[in-house]
Amino acid sequence: GESVGLHLPTLSVQEGDNSIINCAYSNSASDYFIWYKQESGKGPQFIIDIRSNMDKRQGQRVTVLLNKTVKHLSLQIAATQPGDSAVYFCAEKAAGNKLTFGGGTRVLVKP
Amino acid sequence: DAGVIQSPRHEVTEMGQEVTLRCKPISGHDYLFWYRQTMMRGLELLIYFNNNVPIDDSGMPEDRFSAKMPNASFSTLKIQPSEPRDSAVYFCASSDKPGLNEKLFFGSGTQLSVL
Numbered sequence: 229g230e231s232v233g234l235h236l237p238t239l240s241v242q243e244g245d246n247s248i249i250n251c252a253y254s255n256s257a258s259d260y261f262i263w264y265k266q267e268s269g270k271g272p273q274f275i276i277d278i279r280s281n282m283d284k285r286q287g288q289r290v291t292v293l294l295n296k297t298v299k300h301l302s303l304q305i306a307a308t309q310p311g312d313s314a315v316y317f318c319a320e321k322a323a324g325n326k327l328t329f330g331g332g333t334r335v336l337v338k339p
Numbered sequence: 340d341a342g343v344i345q346s347p348r349h350e351v352t353e354m355g356q357e358v359t360l361r362c363k364p365i366s367g368h369d370y371l372f373w374y375r376q377t378m379m380r381g382l383e384l385l386i387y388f389n390n391n392v393p394i395d396d397s398g399m400p401e402d403r404f405s406a407k408m409p410n411a412s413f414s415t416l417k418i419q420p421s422e423p424r425d426s427a428v429y430f431c432a433s434s435d436k437p438g439l440n441e442k443l444f445f446g447s448g449t450q451l452s453v454l
Contacts, residue, residue: 260441271343271430271445272382317382326395327372327443329382 236315238334247305249333251318256299258320262327263292263303265314272317275303305335313337343446345431351452357419360449363412364433372443373406373416374430382430388414421453 241247253261259280264272278285278292278301285292291304301318315334319327344363352358364371372387386396391408399406403422408414418425428450432443 262442264445269447271432271447272443274442274444277442321441324395326384326387328384331381 236332236334238336240336240338241308241312242338243310244307247303247308247312247335249303249305249316249318249335251301251303251330251333253299253301253318253320253330255320255322255328256296257322260321261292261294261301262319262321263290263301264317264319264329265312266317266332267314275316308335308337310337310339343431343433343444345429345446345449347449348447349450349452351454352421353454354422355420356453357417358421358425358451358453360416360429360431360451362414362416362431362446364414364431365444366412368433368435368444370434370436371408371414372432372434373414374432374445376428376430376448377426385416418451421451423453426451426453 262277263275265275266272276287276290276292278294283294289306293302305312313336315332317329317332319329321327343365346361350358370389373385374382375385376382383398385398386406387394388408391411404418406416428448430445430448432445434441434443
């Protein structure tokens, strides 16, 4: 899910299917990770978070997986709905209280 | 709770003018953050405050940018003089104490256009 400037990676998903959004993070010292959803014209909205002492956490229709060995984070959305269409950002936090955001992945849900 | 409140929602100004963006964090949150979002650079942290004190301003682009937090319920981000390359969406966010509730709550942003 890294940005390539003007062109966000895009994931097209059929309504009802599961979505998997991937994110590679950079800092092996990061101990907290979070996923945000941003709809057009709005601020980022919290989805789910996970600490580095866990490798999986589930929420309502969403699951976050953390693989610290390869510094990889993923967000799984079950039974994707039209309302899930948005840009999804992962973010990591190391020392201090600064969240560093990835470039984002656009999810388009096809009816 | 009304969430993080930002104003104005949109700002159009001419190069050289002073711009002031405003933010009201969620009541009780100790941390306040200013982010800038552009297509080219994504979400960048400009500065953050803890208990009204600036902690890290390393993301502030240059001296034209300044931020203040005179009290726990109000912060401003000022650009003087503004330039076209400052055009972006500016977000304010707040959070509780680390270890308790670290997620950031974002406002709706200010869309700034400098002509």
